[in-house]
Amino acid sequence: MGYNFAREVDKIAMAVPERLAVLCLNEHGYECRVTYGELRTRSNQLANALYRIGIKRGDRVLILIPRGIDSYIVYLALLKIGATLVPGSEMLRTDDIKYRIQHAHIKMVIAHHSLHKGVDEIRSCCPSLKHFLTVGHEEEGWSPLASLTEQESLEDFCVENDDEDVAFISYTSGTTGGPKGVMHVYSWPREHLAGGGTYWFDVQPGELAWATAGPGWMKWIWSPFVSILGNAGTAFVYTGSFHPGRYLQLIEKYGISLLCATPTEYRLMAKVSDLGRYHLHLRSAVSAGEPLNREVIDTFQREFNVEVRDGYGQTEGTLLVGMLRDVPVRPGSMGQVLLEGTVSIIDDNGIELPTNHVGHIAVHRNHPALFQGYFADQERTEKAFRGEWYITGDKGKRDEDGYFWFEGRSDDIIISCGYTIGPFEVEDALVKHPKVAECAVVASPDVERGHIIKAFVILRNPDDVHGSRLISELQEHVKRVTAPYKCPRSIVFVESLPKTISGKIRRVELREKDNV
DSSP states (O other), rough: OOOOOHHHHHHHHHHHHTSSSEEEEESSSSSEEEEEHHHHHHHHHHHHHHHTTTOOOOOOOEEESSSSHHHHHHHOOOHHHOEEEOOOTTTHHHHHHHHHHHHOOOOOOEEEEEGHHHHHHGGGOTTTOOOEESSSSOOTTEHHHHHHHHSOOSOOOOOOOOOOOOOOOOOOOSSSOEEEEEETTEEEEHHHHHHHHHHTTTTOTTOOOEEEOOOSSHHHIIIIIIIHTTTTEEEEEOOSSHHHHHHHHHHHTTTTEEEEEEEEHHHHHHTTTTTTOOOOSEEEEEEEEEEOOOOHHHHHHHHSOOOEEEEEEEETTEEEOOOEEEEEEEETTEEEEETTSSSEEEOOOSOOOOTTTOOEEEEEEOTTEEEEEOOOOHHHHHTTTTTTTEEEEEEEEOOOTTTEEEEETTTTTTTETTEEEHHHHHHHHTTSSTEEEEEEEEEETTTTEEEEEEEEEEEESGGOOOOOHHHHHHHHHHHHSSGGOOOOSEEOSOOOOOBOOOOOOOHHHHHHHHHH
């Protein structure tokens, strides 16, 4: 019998049925709680119901559910019947949904009632679809989850599956063509828990942990789902929108012990003007997605006595490099490789580079949590590898002590006047200025220099804009903080920056606008 994460969660439920599994809070302050025992029985009910209507091992199911307790129940139930889960963000539009259904030959959609219209519009051109299940209000043409399960058995239900069965197909954008369906197998949660899912996030049994990622992305499976439930913790879920003061208030009010948030969320919380009024008691704090600025790390250490530890991973793998709790933090570094020999820096020919040389961040084929390929796309799967190494698309270097340092996406690296410059080191310098809230740096074409550094800056107070005087002030600031050749020759003040749903800045959009 292969590994099944849902079965492992049931074991926890049998040992501590009354332990709180999920505490969900909406923006109006209404709380909903579910214990491990309730999570076990409710996922059993749904698994029995899905099996009864004909969903079986290997069937692919698209899930369109926002943050909340239902997402935990649905994911566990689908794993119990051996299905292949296809996570979908609530932000997907009709064409995005259509692409996933047609590409993966989806058999069933489970959607929140507010998201059903995007599916209804493309039903006629998706012949693989057979079942439509809705969470929340009843909708015409959809079977409500509540009525489907109300008379169903509470008996344990979990099929026999193999480790190699495909558990997740998580779609991620490619530089060309449609989104790529990243395949992970049923043994993946076990490998994730054996590394970063336990020793990086560091959830202890019974602890209240808040991982802010939303369903629809692999990062939600990483932390809110597998890392917390797999370690018998309690998942805190907030369904309201992000506001830095509100987040800090909730961490204080509920006594949250662990926090896993995006760099953007940390940056904006660190910039709150009255930060000293909040009394947080975080035991552990981690971040992934993009490197954290030293200013943010120093602020959380000074104000809350907690080191925010960075980590690095991708949809195609798991947490690959991280700052573990027993490793001295080096601000700006992603940390050290979790499984020695599986992550390295290589050149264009797939040869490992010496320390302190910038190259491709690459993952060896033998990494136990590396993806199984892109669904129905052998060509792009093969292109992702260079010999025995999977090329992440990120550039970085490794120092003599084994710490990895992120330099940017392969297409984000700036070469100006012969200097190779990572955008993060310029951004890190800029956000240290007290007037800067956020920024992004890209290469901008220049006749004389090939490219110059161009910065897009969000100010903490928009009224601070004083044209060239503030621009000169920021340029001189960067020259003082870092090497003069990293000074942005062009600075533009903006109200917002384009980002992915996980908080990563989309520098490609800024470059495209700059080249128009």
